[in-house]
Amino acid sequence: MADDLEIDIIPSMGASTITVTMTPDEKDDKSARSISVLEKEQPDFLLVEFDENDPRAPINFSYAKKWTITFVAITFTAIISASISAYSLGYDSMMSDLGCTRMEATLGLSLFLLGFAFFPLASSSFSEELGRRPVYLASALGFVLAELMVALAPNIAVVIVGRFISGCFSSTGAVLVGGTIADIWEPSQRGLPMSLYSLTALLGTCVGPVVAGWIDTNQALRWRWIDWVGMIFGGAYLLLALFLTHETRATIVLARIAKQVRKETGDERYRAPSELGRPGLWSLLRVSCTRPVYLLFTEPVVFAFTLWIGFAWAVLYVMIESIGALFSSVYGFSTGQSGSVFAALCIGALLGFLLNTAQERIYRLRFPARGLEARLYTALLAALLFPAGMFIYAWTASPHVPWPAPCVGLAVFMCAAYVIYQSVFVYLADCYGSWASSALAGQSLLRNIMALIFPLFTTQMYARMTYRWANTLFGAVAVLMIPIPYVLFFYGPRIRAKSKIARHINSGENKS
Known part of the structure; x- marks a missing residue:
């Protein structure tokens, strides 16, 4: 030839x-x-x-092909986000069916997040070596089998193990999607796909409990069918990914x-x-397991933003853990009605999405004057909305105040959480260029560790402090974190200039 x-x-x-x-x-x-x-x-x-x-x-794929790949990828994000939060709505029927304690049931949520936090350190190396598509397919299959394992679990130990395995495979839907978007979209085109990805991640977290609450209320379905539904949707995604996705690396x-x-x-x-x-697979694994941790604890920008989003993420999972119990005890809501309260979080996420569209316009206008910090205008607002939402939620959740009032607090909090989530992703990606995946992996690690720890003491904290004062404490901590985006907005260039890593990355990209 x-x-x-x-x-x-x-x-x-x-x-x-x-x-x-x-x-x-x-x-x-x-x-x-x-x-x-x-x-x-x-x-x-x-x-x-x-x-x-x-x-x-991949960067030259047609727009139809790019959007198909993007929508299939964020579909996985939506499914796993719903799976994480929907689990908590089945606590009562699970405790009755398996004879377990609430703490044991909560371990299923925390162990899911443990796998979600640590597995990406390894899976990112496999995507480097094998490509993204095989990792997506393997992860979807693993997620489906883990959901099946939980749905058929004869005891709480099997549930906990199954949830951990599910968390490991589910992490792909959070970690690889951002990389996939970067593979196929030019930097100037990534704003909308990344916004949709963030919106899907948070909307899935809100919609899951709404559906799960009514599933658990049905005596013929109960907690096991929450996982059966997750398995069905996971299987549907696997078929979509098999036929509609292409290698993007x-x-x-x-x-x-x-x-x-x-x-x-x-x-x-x-x-x-x-x-x-x-480099060989073991070399890739070593770098992917150590570099994110190194950046997390040596880069002030990464650490400060990770601490902020980590706390917001942890409070979100406290909300997931406690909303049902609060509205049940304070307002006498059923499981289905308590699940419907999560619609307030959906509204908040949509409001955050609208704010982000404004942020994109501001960024294009202000980038010549402010540089990378032009990404942070709405983050400055979110720093104020975060504690405001927590205080509204804390001080209106009372039998003497109509139930929509605390829902307003939840919506304000979720709007802030969305903006924080989006701002951290795009700002760190801009600051750390070719090392962005490691910086984001570091923040994802600490963010999910904080999210898995907080629900473990939620029940005891609310029992001792009451809902009002426990949520007030969260609001007070959020007030202490208000300066974080303001310091980065005004002093970000000076902070990065003192970082050897940031200087190295920027000099390398300027040469190229």
Whole structure:
């Protein structure tokens, strides 16, 4: 087949650019498209690169293909977000069915978050080595099997183990989606896809309990059917992903093209750049497990924002744990009615989404003057809304105050939580460039650790302090954190200038 190749060599700056084109008879073959190959100074390898506008490059996918991949990916995010929060609405029937305590049932929520926190440190390396699509498919299958395990559990121990396994596989829906969006969308186009991803993550967390509350109220269904429904939706996503998703990691796509060219030409010199000097899986695992922790505890920007979003996330899971009990004891709501209260959180998330659309416009207008800190205008507002929502919720949850009043507090809190979530993601991604995935993995680790710890003492705290004073305490801590986005807004460039890592990243990107 090598005789059929037409090779044009164009010298360029000490190297040779070789365009390899198949004969007309082979042009219908998808793998025989025009490819660009760069022959470096060492003649042992011919590097396979994408042509400019090559349709096989993920960044050049059609808009229809990009949006299909994006919507399928955030569908997984919605399913797992609903699964996390829906579980808590089945506590009462689970305790009755399995003879377990409330603390044991709560462990199912916390152990889910434990797997959710730590598994991405390893799964991100597998996506580097194998590509994103295989990790999505394996994770979806693992999630479905774990949900089946919980639905059929004969005792609470099996439930807890199943929830931990489910958390491990579910983490893909939170970690890889952001990377997938970065793979296929230009930086200037990522605002809307990332906003939809954040909205889906938080809306799923709110919608799950609404549905689960009415499932648990039905005597013929109860807590097991919460997991059966999760398994059904997980299976539907697996089929969607199998037929509608494509590999989006450019290095993996190029490696497959290079392999195909080697097969067709018989020339083993053809290599993708990622195949030259590529670190092994164990090296990738070591970096992915240590770099996020290093950034978390050595970079003030990462640590401060992680502490802020970690606390907000922990309070959200306290809400998930306690809303049912509060509205049941204070207002006499049934499980189904208590689940419906989570609709207030949905409204808050939608309001946060609308604020983010305004933030995108502000960013485009103010970026020339403020730089990366132009991402933080709505975060300044969220810093005030967070404690305000907690205080409204704390001081209106009373038999003498109509039940919609605390729902307003929940909506204000959720609006702030959405803005904080979105701001942290885009600001850290902008600040840390090529190391953004590690910075985000570090914040995700601490955020989910805080979220798994807080629900473990929620019941005892509310019992001793009452709902009013416990939620007031959360509001007071949120007040103490108000300065975080303001300090970064006014002094962010100065703080980053003192960071060796930030300077290294910025200098490297400026050179490129």
